[in-house]
Amino acid sequence: MDAVTVKGLDKNMGRFRLKDVNLNIRKGYITGLIGENGSGKSTLIHHMLALKKQDGGRISILDKDLEMEREELLNRIGLVFAEDRFPQNISPKRLNGLLTIYYNNWHADTFFAYLERFNVDAISKVKFLSTGEKVKLSIAIALSHEAELLILDEPTSNLDPTFRMELLDILQTLMIDEDVTILFSTHITTDLEKVADYIVMIDDGEVLFDMDKDVLFESYRKVKGDRQIVDDAGELLIGTTINALGFEAMTKEPQALDELYGRKVLIENLTIDEMMYFIKKGKRGVDNG
Amino acid sequence: MGKQLYLNLFQSKWIWYLGISTILINLLMALSLSDYRGSLMPFINVLNVIAVVYTTSAYLNIHYMLKSDDSHYFYFSLPNTKRNIIRGDYIYYMVMMVLTAAIFGSYMAITQETYYLYGFMMLMGVSLIVMSLYYLGYGKYWLRYLSTGYVIYGVPMLMTLLFHFMPLVNVNQLDRRMPGMDFYLYELPIYTLAVGIVLFIISYAITQRNITKHDMV
Known part of the structure; x- marks a missing residue:
């Protein structure tokens, strides 16, 4: 109700x-x-x-x-x-x-x-x-x-x-x-x-x-990794930010990323602040830092 | 309705104090020996004008107080319907008209001159007209154009005071018969009051219909 x-x-x-x-x-x-x-x-x-x-x-x-x-x-x-x-x-x-x-x-x-x-x-x-x-x-x-x-x-x-x-x-x-x-x-x-x-x-x-x-929080996760992955898995990433160390983004498909890239990606829990940040970024497209 | 009326009376306590004090002073003057009146009359006249200005514009002063510090967000979020807010405002206006009439009545008790009644009717008629026009806008814009409300009130009321009330007093005090002015001085107030009452009723009906259709803040 x-x-x-x-x-x-x-x-x-x-x-x-x-x-x-x-x-x-x-x-x-x-x-x-x-x-x-x-x-x-x-x-x-x-x-x-x-x-x-x-x-x-x-x-x-x-x-x-x-x-x-x-x-x-x-x-x-x-x-x-x-x-x-x-x-x-x-x-x-x-x-x-x-x-x-x-x-x-x-x-x-x-x-x-x-x-x-x-x-x-x-x-x-x-x-x-x-x-x-x-x-x-x-x-x-x-x-x-x-x-x-x-x-x-x-x-x-x-x-x-x-x-x-x-x-x-x-x-x-x-x-x-x-x-x-x-x-x-x-x-x-x-x-x-x-x-x-x-x-x-x-x-x-x-x-x-x-x-x-x-x-x-179960559906969305933060993902980090090498910037080359962005070209390959761009569709799975939301609000991608690319910097000198690699990329950071939010994903709704953490399992798929884990299966595809294994240790090349780091998958973490999100905070609400981070979620807001990635969603806003996602609306603007990829940010090349 | 009762809530809004209470709020308005609560917000305008000092106008009540001013009005009632003026009535009491007028009655004391009316009961005092006429020898003392002459020197005090200029003060009494100014006091009565100020009191009537405040009682006839009380609805605007209430809105000014509601809007100051953006407290209208708070007041408009208190449990009340929009229609009851308007109903309370209109009843409050009528209550203030009664207070204005009491001030006029007590003033006439000093002067013992009935021609003031025409001045009173003219001022009340104009006040009813400007209040009705203001509330037609209020039903759509609420407090967004409050300063316009002061202009709509101030200009016609000042013109009525200068171009009707003062000539009325002058003509009668000088005891001059001016047949050409009879319609203007003694009949126009009756028509103006009638138009004011009709507009007051019409504006109430229109505002009640429109009040739920627009943003309050």
């Missing part, structure tokens, strides 16, 4: 375009959304919140039409924005009063407990909080109204390593204790390697893949 279904989403924004985006965020799992700056991650998330209106296609969240059931759905979505989007002249304590009106299941006690746990001053105006504290405030809000779907847009970018680890622990605890779905957009892909079940890569407004993380 899917928490979010995006079918044929099209959006023309002048120089940038989301092109026929199809995506399923599985219910009860953590899905990592990766891609370069400007690849369309935040734009896609804005569509999921009905902040932007698609030119074509359909978005369904928690089996409901986003536009028709917007109020109910936003009650069930916990959100952390990539940038500081808070009103600056309001304290978390006063914000609590406002959020009590907006959210059907707002828990002030949970909110203040999270603020205390995250060491965020509830009395200070938002403008006096540090960038990290604002992110923590955003996370506290997202976790205080019984959200079934958490949409986290770059939540860890401005966080110190200790709190990043704590957040990942909180998310994993949520997954165990409650029936929560998480869409986690981030640049820090090591976070996803730890917690994500599925990985979606978006590039230049297109979804390049949407796969189970384990299957992804």
Whole structure:
């Protein structure tokens, strides 16, 4: 069952375009959304919140039409924005009063407990909080109204390593204790390697893949070897980079390469960063360094 | 609807304080001895103009506050339907009209002159027209052209003040009968108010229909 279904989403924004985006965020799992700056991650998330209106296609969240059931759905979505989007002249304590009106299941006690746990001053105006504290405030809000779907847009970018680890622990605890779905957009892909079940890569407004993380790592491998092999096995290689030492690429056919070239090639596991790098290279063609 | 109305009232507390303070000062002045009024009237006049400017442009000030620091992303992501946002905004505008009427009423309690009613009707009519035009654009562009909204509000309202309200006051204070001006001074406000009310209703219907078709941010 899917928490979010995006079918044929099209959006023309002048120089940038989301092109026929199809995506399923599985219910009860953590899905990592990766891609370069400007690849369309935040734009896609804005569509999921009905902040932007698609030119074509359909978005369904928690089996409901986003536009028709917007109020109910936003009650069930916990959100952390990539940038500081808070009103600056309001304290978390006063914000609590406002959020009590907006959210059907707002828990002030949970909110203040999270603020205390995250060491965020509830009395200070938002403008006096540090960038990290604002992110923590955003996370506290997202976790205080019984959200079934958490949409986290770059939540860890401005966080110190200790709190990043704590957040990942909180998310994993949520997954165990409650029936929560998480869409986690981030640049820090090591976070996803730890917690994500599925990985979606978006590039230049297109979804390049949407796969189970384990299957992804089993399917793709990094391969290194002599540059002569590139001419011969070019079709098996993705995002080939050639330098003085030889070549480096990603492959979906590690076994075939191993059988064909044996010790002439070195096959290794990939990280998500490397995968993004090779896929981008693959789109541009062979790079002769 | 209630959520947006609450948010708007929450955001414009100081406009409420200004409006209510003005009403209280006006009523105190109305109850005070007329000997004291003369020297204080210039201050009272300016205070009333400022209060009315803020109450009639409150919807723009709310949008300005929503947009500052890009906090509209946050506010627009709170649970509410787009139609309820518009409904809340229109009801808020009507509430502010009531506050404006109360300011005018308390001012007229000082002056004891009924001709101010025509000035009030003209200002309300123009305010309704410019608000309706602004919201026709808002339904498509949301907060993207907020500064245009200020121009759409500011120019007609200033012209109404200078070319209708002031001549109305001058003609009556000088106690001159100007038959050629009767239509302009005493009938046009009624027509303008009627047009404003009709436009207000039409713009509400159009905006409600269009509001889900465009980007909010």
